[in-house]
Amino acid sequence: MIDKRAARLKRRRIPERTLLLLGLVGGWPGGLLAQSIVRHKTVKASFQRQFWTSVVLNAALLFWLAA
Template sequence: MSDSGARYNPGRPSGGQIQQPRLKLLVFVALCALPLYGSLALWLRGVSVIALAGYGLVSVVAFFLYWADKRKARADTWRTPENVLHAVELAGGWPGGLLAQQVFRHKTRKVSFQLVFWLIVLLHQVFWIDQLFLGAHLLAFF
């Protein structure tokens, strides 16, 4: 029996469909609201377009890294290290990573991976709350 056959889970829905797409879209939009608003605000104030462009570009990179890792997992070949995925998420690619997790149904059940992923998302949310509503004073403590 191949390793991929050992990972088959008959209790998990099959097919390429995203489960509960409306709810997941709502969560995705809600999570992206602060970074998008903050990035747009920086750009419109003439500070920098880097945050806005960065989230978009790095999210595309994250999406394709997840896609490549899923393909490699199915082919039982060398995989993208999790720390690489997390580094790209931390650099602003978490929206692309979140989207890829749902589209490819990849890395959604590994608790240790999800814990780090959601801590990264939380870190980004706290950063933008601080920037937008707390006058960037919270991060001054670090």
């Protein structure tokens, strides 16, 4: 919501790299929720590919740590 508001007001936005790094370290459920509730970053295909790659990497890391 903060990033969408910044976009509307032509202000500095949260870099995609930051969003992806947060997802990689376990914040992807919140990212997924933001995508579904406020339709944030749902259209940009390159971001979606990177987002889902970070989800898979995070899940693989959790699986590896649990084993």
